[in-house]
Amino acid sequence: MIIAVALAVIAVVAFAxxxxxxxTALSVWGRLAAAPAWIRYGWIFAVTAVTLGLTALAWRWLRxxxxxxxxxxxxxxxxxxxxxxxxxxxAAGVDVGPALAELHEQRRRKSGGRIHIALFGEVSTGKxxxxxxxxxxxxxxxxxxAGTTVQVRHxxxxxxxxxxxxxxxxxxxxxxxxxxxLAEARRAHLxxxxxxxxxxxxxxxxxxxxxxxxKPLLLALNKSDRYDDDELEALRWRxxxxxxxxxxDIVTVRTGGREEVVRLLSDGAEQRETRxxxxxxxxxxxxxxxxxxxxxxxxxxxxxxxxxxxxxxxLEAARQAHRDEKADALVGTYSRRAMIGALAAVAPGSDxxxxxxxxxxxxxxxxxxxxxxxxxxxxxxxxxLAGGRVRKMSAxxxxxxxxxxxxxxxxxxxxxxxxxxxxxxxxxxxLGRAAAQTLATRGDLRPLPAARAFExxxxxxxxxxxxxxxxxxVREARERDTS
Numbered sequence: 001m002i003i004a005v006a007l008a009v010i011a012v013v014a015f016a017x018x019x020x021x022x023x024t025a026l027s028v029w030g031r032l033a034a035a036p037a038w039i040r041y042g043w044i045f046a047v048t049a050v051t052l053g054l055t056a057l058a059w060r061w062l063r064x065x066x067x068x069x070x071x072x073x074x075x076x077x078x079x080x081x082x083x084x085x086x087x088x089x090x091a092a093g094v095d096v097g098p099a100l101a102e103l104h105e106q107r108r109r110k111s112g113g114r115i116h117i118a119l120f121g122e123v124s125t126g127k128x129x130x131x132x133x134x135x136x137x138x139x140x141x142x143x144x145x146a147g148t149t150v151q152v153r154h155x156x157x158x159x160x161x162x163x164x165x166x167x168x169x170x171x172x173x174x175x176x177x178x179x180x181x182l183a184e185a186r187r188a189h190l191x192x193x194x195x196x197x198x199x200x201x202x203x204x205x206x207x208x209x210x211x212x213x214x215k216p217l218l219l220a221l222n223k224s225d226r227y228d229d230d231e232l233e234a235l236r237w238r239x240x241x242x243x244x245x246x247x248x249d250i251v252t253v254r255t256g257g258r259e260e261v262v263r264l265l266s267d268g269a270e271q272r273e274t275r276x277x278x279x280x281x282x283x284x285x286x287x288x289x290x291x292x293x294x295x296x297x298x299x300x301x302x303x304x305x306x307x308x309x310x311x312x313x314x315l316e317a318a319r320q321a322h323r324d325e326k327a328d329a330l331v332g333t334y335s336r337r338a339m340i341g342a343l344a345a346v347a348p349g350s351d352x353x354x355x356x357x358x359x360x361x362x363x364x365x366x367x368x369x370x371x372x373x374x375x376x377x378x379x380x381x382x383x384x385l386a387g388g389r390v391r392k393m394s395a396x397x398x399x400x401x402x403x404x405x406x407x408x409x410x411x412x413x414x415x416x417x418x419x420x421x422x423x424x425x426x427x428x429x430x431l432g433r434a435a436a437q438t439l440a441t442r443g444d445l446r447p448l449p450a451a452r453a454f455e456x457x458x459x460x461x462x463x464x465x466x467x468x469x470x471x472x473x474v475r476e477a478r479e480r481d482t483s
Contacts, residue, residue: 077308077312078308079308082099082103082308082311082312082315085312085315086099086100086315089315089318089319089322092322093322094315094318094319094322095318095321095322096315096318097318098314098315098317098318099311099312099314099315099318100311102307102310102311102314103307103311105187105307106187106304106307106311109187112164113164114156114164114165114166115163115164115165115166115189115190115292115296115299116165116166116168116187116188116189116190116303117165117166117167117168117188117189117190117191117192117288118168118170118184118185118187118188118190118191118192119131119167119168119169119170119192119194120170120181120185120191120192120193120194120206120210121193121194121195122195122202122203126194126196126222126223126255127169127170127194128169129255129256129279130194130220130222130253130255130281130284131155131167131169132255132256133253133255133256133279133281134157134167134281134284134285135155135156135157135167152168152169152170152171152180152181152184153168153169154166154167154168154169155167155169159285159288159289159292160289161289161292161293163289163292165288168184168188170184170185182209183310185210185213186213186306186307186309186310187303187306187307187310188215188303189215189216189299189300189302189303190215190216190217190218190288190291190299191210191213191215191216191217191218192217192218192220192284192288193206193207193210193217193218193219193220194220194222194253195219195220195221195222196221196222196223197221197223197226198235198238198239199239199242199243204242204243207219207243211243211244213306214302214306215299215302215303215306216249216291216295216299216302217245217249218249218250218251218284218287218288218291219239219243219245219249219250219251220251220252220253220284221235221236221239221250221251221252221253222253222254222255223254223255224252224253224254224280232252236250236252248287248290249287251283251284251286251287252283253280253281253283253284254278254279254280254281255279255281256278256279320440323369323370323440324436324440326369327366327369327370327432327433327436327440330362330365330366330369330432331362331428331429331432331433331436332429334358334359334361334362334428334432335424335425335428335429335432335469336425336472336476337358338355338358338359338424338425338427338428339421339422339424339425339469339472339473339476340421340476340480341355341358341424342355342417342420342421342423342424343417343418343420343421343473343476343477343480344480355424355428356383358428359383359428359431360379360383362428362431362432362435363379363382363383363431363432363435363445364379366432366435366436366439367379367439367445369439370436370439370440370443372439372443372444372445374445375445378445378446378447379445381447382435382445382447382450382451385447385448385450385451386431386434386450386451386454389451389454389455389458390427390458393455393458393462394423396462397423397426397427397458397462398419398420398423400462400466401419401420401422401423401426401466401469401470402419403466404422404466404467404469404470405418405419405422405470405473405474417477418470418473418474418477421469421473421476421477422466422469422470422473425469425472425473426458426461426462426465426466426469427458429457429461429465429469430454430457430458430460430461431454433453433457434450434451434453434454434456434457435450435454437450437453437457438450438453
């Protein structure tokens with residue numbers, strides 16, 4: 001009842017406002033119609049300009065801000081654009097070596113004319129045994145202990161069709177923790193995911209990650225001799241339904257190897273023996289060949305696209321590392337200047353003027369470093385919010401600064417200035433790192449998140465970094481005193 005009454009009241013008020021606005025608009029328009037043309041058109045132009053200005057301002061403040069680092073939907077650059085980006089980054093001092101190495105590896109593989117297949121699977125699923133069954137002459141040790149494969153290894157295979165293939169046997173797997181393993185999958189034309197039964201929750205997660213790479217994928221079900229034909233068919237269809245793979249892309253194999261069996265003798269005793277399991281990987285051979293026959297051009301295109309994106313990501317990571325290094329240097333420089341300013345302040349309150357100017361310049365230079373427009377309104381709001389947090393923590397900050405200075409006895413009359421110098425050093429270090437962190441992760445200077453990061457950083461510095469800034473302040477004070 002209350003909700004119904006509230007909705008009725010809102011509807012009545014909205015209708016009344018609509019009538020009022022309509023009546024006012026018609027009245028104004030009637031007067032404008034009788035007015036000279038220059039007044040009528042001037043009024044229309046002014047209303048239009050104000051409307052567009054307010055719309056642009058609302059979009060600027062309310063539009064979704066990009067969050068950097070999420071590149072799941074990133075589009076790969078063209079080869080020409082990537083080459084230009086590499087040149088520009090190199091000229092700016094960025095280490096482009098990892099990105100260039102990725103492109104060189106791509107050219108090397110293309111010139112070899114081979115199809116690259118990445119073989120994935122959890123430990124003990126039989127990856128090494130599968131390689132051995134596919135390539136009896138390959139040196140792929142396999143035993144009953146988990147984790148036989150400890151590094152990425154490549155094996156050449158000349159298929160009966162004449163295709164030259166390289167199989168990459170990859171260790172263990174956890175794609176979130178092992179970037180090198182994931183990168184190898186991205187460089188491959190085809191991915192084979194080996195399991196030894198129905199998929200576990202972790203295997204489903206890893207399979208989804210592999211499917212997100214957008215390239216052909218085969219699911220190989222090992223140890224198929226544990227099931228009869230009806231059970232195998234039911235399992236294949238269940239896996240197809242749950243994974244979204246086509247049934248033809250789910251194959252059953254036996255990788256062979258050895259197993260220990262226990263036989264019960266007639267006298268009731270047990271006899272343990274090791275026997276060799278017969279390998280049968282022909283279904284996987286046929287599935288691989290079918291993929292090559294159907295999708296060879298597409299596989300090459302997808303591989304090239306994936307490598308371009310991988311090289312682009314390596315370049316962006318190098319850019320980010322370069323910016324972070326430059327940001328650390330900037331923060332260190334301005335923290336030192338803030339400390340010198342606190343030592344040099346003579347009139348009461350003059351240090352606040354000095355530090356305010358320095359803080360603005362620090363944030364402006366960080367914005368330029370991260371290619372973010374330095375909007376005066378946002379900088380002022382950030383510094384205002386940060387200042388409010390400093391005022392709340394000023395007593396604690398000065399107390400910790402004073403405690404840190406106790407490690408340097410005999411400072412005499414310099415102690416007061418040193419106290420403020422240590423405090424400002426910690427404040428500027430936290431301020432700069434908070435601004436850099438926000439610019440790097442959000443692609444913009446967001447005042448409120450940056451102020452929160454500043455408060456967190458300052459708390460960390462107060463706990464762990466006061467001694468470092470005390471040493472810097474004492475050194476600066478003694479240099480001033482001797483000069």
